[in-house]
Amino acid sequence: MTLGEVSVHRYRLDALLPDYGRAALGAALTIGPVALVELSSIMSVVLGGLGALFVAYGARTVWRQKATFTLDEAGLAVAGPFARRIAWEDLRGVSVRYYSTRRDRAEGWMHLTVRDARRRIAIDSSLEGFARIATAAARAAGRAGLELDDTTRSNLAALDPAHAR
Amino acid sequence: MFAYIIRRLLIMIPTLFVISALVFGIIKLPPGDFISNRIQELKSQGESGALDKIEFLRQQYGLDRPAIEQYAIWIGVWPKDGQFQGILQGDWGWSMEYNRPVGELVGDRLLLTFIVNFATILFVYVVSFPIGVYSAVRQYSIGDYSFTLLGYLGLATPNFLLALVLLYYSNVYFGLQIGGLFDEQYIDAPWTMAKVENLMAHLLIPTIVIGTSGTAAMIRRLRANLLDELQKQYVVTGRAKGLPPLRLLIKYPIRMALNPFVAEIGAILRQAVSGSVIVSVVMNLPTSGPMLLAALESQDQYLAGSFLLFLALLTVLGVLISDLLLAVLDPRIRLEGGAQK
Numbered sequence: 001m002t003l004g005e006v007s008v009h010r011y012r013l014d015a016l017l018p019d020y021g022r023a024a025l026g027a028a029l030t031i032g033p034v035a036l037v038e039l040s041s042i043m044s045v046v047l048g049g050l051g052a053l054f055v056a057y058g059a060r061t062v063w064r065q066k067a068t069f070t071l072d073e074a075g076l077a078v079a080g081p082f083a084r085r086i087a088w089e090d091l092r093g094v095s096v097r098y099y100s101t102r103r104d105r106a107e108g109w110m111h112l113t114v115r116d117a118r119r120r121i122a123i124d125s126s127l128e129g130f131a132r133i134a135t136a137a138a139r140a141a142g143r144a145g146l147e148l149d150d151t152t153r154s155n156l157a158a159l160d161p162a163h164a165r
Numbered sequence: 166m167f168a169y170i171i172r173r174l175l176i177m178i179p180t181l182f183v184i185s186a187l188v189f190g191i192i193k194l195p196p197g198d199f200i201s202n203r204i205q206e207l208k209s210q211g212e213s214g215a216l217d218k219i220e221f222l223r224q225q226y227g228l229d230r231p232a233i234e235q236y237a238i239w240i241g242v243w244p245k246d247g248q249f250q251g252i253l254q255g256d257w258g259w260s261m262e263y264n265r266p267v268g269e270l271v272g273d274r275l276l277l278t279f280i281v282n283f284a285t286i287l288f289v290y291v292v293s294f295p296i297g298v299y300s301a302v303r304q305y306s307i308g309d310y311s312f313t314l315l316g317y318l319g320l321a322t323p324n325f326l327l328a329l330v331l332l333y334y335s336n337v338y339f340g341l342q343i344g345g346l347f348d349e350q351y352i353d354a355p356w357t358m359a360k361v362e363n364l365m366a367h368l369l370i371p372t373i374v375i376g377t378s379g380t381a382a383m384i385r386r387l388r389a390n391l392l393d394e395l396q397k398q399y400v401v402t403g404r405a406k407g408l409p410p411l412r413l414l415i416k417y418p419i420r421m422a423l424n425p426f427v428a429e430i431g432a433i434l435r436q437a438v439s440g441s442v443i444v445s446v447v448m449n450l451p452t453s454g455p456m457l458l459a460a461l462e463s464q465d466q467y468l469a470g471s472f473l474l475f476l477a478l479l480t481v482l483g484v485l486i487s488d489l490l491l492a493v494l495d496p497r498i499r500l501e502g503g504a505q506k
Contacts, residue, residue: 019168022175029178033253037242040255050174057171097496099169101176101488108498111166124168151497158498 007129009069015126016065023058027051069123071133075140076114078121088140090116094148096134096155110155112137131159169492177485184477185252185470189236192466192473198228199261199464226261239467252474258467262460267471271453275475277346277364278452281375281441282479284368286433288376289383294426297387298419304392312384319381328374328447335370343370344449352451371450375441379433383426390425394418420494427491431484 030051034044067080077085093115100108110125112134123133138156141148148156197205200222223229227238227245237243239258241251250256257267300309335341345352346367351360394400395418403413445454453472460469 022171026171026175026178033242037253038249039241039253042255043253050178053171053174057167060167097166098498099166099492099496101169101172105498109168110498111168111496151495154497 006070006072007132009071009127009129009133011064011067011124011127013065016061019061019064020058023054023061026054027058030054069121069127069133071129071136076121076133076137084119084121086114086116086119086121088144091137091140091144091146092116093146094137094141094152096138096152096159098151098155098158110134110159135160166492170489173485173488177481180481181478184481185240185474186236188470188473188477189232189239189466192461192464192469193232193235195464197464198223199466200226200228202464226259235466239470252471257471260460260465260468262463262465262468267468270468271456271471271475274451274453274456275472277450278441278454278476279479280364281346281368281371281445281450281452282434284372285376285379285441286430288372289379289433290426292376293380293383293387297384298391298414300384300388301391301395301422302414316381316384319377320385322377324374324378324441325443325447327377328371328444331370331374332448343367346371346450346452371441371444371448374448375444383429383433386425386429387422390422391418394421424491424495427494428487430487430490431480434480434483 030047031054033039034047034051039047063081067078070077070079074089075085075087077083091114093113095113097111097113098105098108099111100106102108110130112123112125112130114121114123114137123130125131127133134156138148138152200219203222204219220229227235230238234243237251238245239251241249241253241256243249243251251258255268257271259265260267260270263270296312300312303309332343335343347360347363348367351363354360397418400413400418403417404410408416441450441452442454442457444450445452446458449455453476457469457472459465460472
């Protein structure tokens with residue numbers, strides 16, 4: 001949704017459903033045996049630790065569902081639980097990473113991290129308007145004279161060929 | 166990165182379950198079981214009285230239950246006699262051949278297997294990296310040709326044959342016995358610094374023997390990758406702008422050529438583990454190899470299954486580590502691969 005120079009972005013529920021599925025399946029596979037079967041202490045620690053990771057992933061997905069990202073000329077803000085705002089003039093770093101679990105590196109996803117001196121906002125490419133936010137962050141980094149690493153430049157170029165220069 | 170780790174873990178956990186089921190299934194595939202094999206042996210020795218014991222022994226070892234129940238008991242998700250006693254409970258089962266708990270039987274062997282394979286991977290990387298870089302930078306030089314020849318020899322020579330050759334020549338020319346991982350006085354001794362030092366001294370030859378083919382393959386791969394990178398335009402531009410050759414080499418092409426190097430950790434681990442089984446038999450190494458072969462021959466299902474599951478775990482962990490390192494090293498989209506978001 002765009003209001004003048006301000007745009008508002010959310011994760012769509014259908015984009016988050018696979019993440020909910022992963023969190024639930026992971027928790028079932030790890031916490032399930034801990035809860036239902038007597039385990040050795042080492043196995044309890046290993047599976048319990050992995051289970052905690054999946055629960056944290058589920059909690060992060062809930063947060064994403066509730067979060068609203070607002071992009072304007074002055075910066076990027078996230079509303080909802082753990083609300084914060086990063087002003088472009090305070091920008092300290094922008095990175096765009098690409099991850100894929102497949103051998104041919106297809107069907108992956110991008111991950112944008114925007115940082116100031118104290119806070120960071122991280123966004124995945126399943127967010128509506130991800131390319132627009134990434135491009136705005138890259139331009140702000142350019143205005144602030146921040147050096148983007150090779151990987152970020154290459155990934156930005158895939159999003160918007162204007163960054164290929 | 167967090168999402169990536171979660172997704173990789175989510176692939177890894179079911180993979181291990183599938184591997185455990187396959188391992189158990191394959192061990193159960195041959196006709197008969199440990200007891201029937203043992204009975205055949207006894208009958209061939211004229212001990213017909215042993216037939217009376219068949220049912221008793223089958224019941225004692227749980228072999229009278231359906232295969233799926235045996236698997237579930239072994240994994241530890243199904244109770245045996247009202248109690249969970251499987252791998253998830255830290256109980257690796259009972260070796261029918263040795264009549265001892267598997268965990269007690271394989272403890273040191275698994276540790277030594279891990280040490281030997283870890284040393285092999287270290288050897289592969291330490292040796293292949295400088296040689297691969299040299300061969301690429303000095304392409305078609307005498308050194309490159311020499312290393313290429315050695316590489317092909319390394320690839321073409323079976324590890325066990327190399328072990329036999331080394332055993333023979335070290336004995337004939339130097340009077341050395343290079344088999345085993347310890348001197349005789351340390352074999353059953355408790356772990357001390359002296360035993361560790363003795364192990365280190367014996368580790369070199371098995372490491373070279375097991376690691377030679379992997380090293381040769383890695384040199385070829387690194388050389389090819391680096392040659393590709395060295396011919397790219399950014400390197401030419403760097404040279405034209407007067408960047409010192411060493412700095413230019415380290416700053417970009419080597420970094421890019423390292424990706425397959427990292428990605429191969431899992432494959433090398435798998436090769437080292439499977440390659441070391443026969444070498445261990447030849448060189449009399451107290452690793453899992455010889456015991457695994459014996460367990461497979463006698464259908465000692467819990468001993469063989471535990472070994473194979475441990476080796477599979479090593480491989481799966483190796484692949485996970487290499488994938489995570491690769492994700493850290495180069496989280497870049499490949500447009501030519503069709504990976505577009």
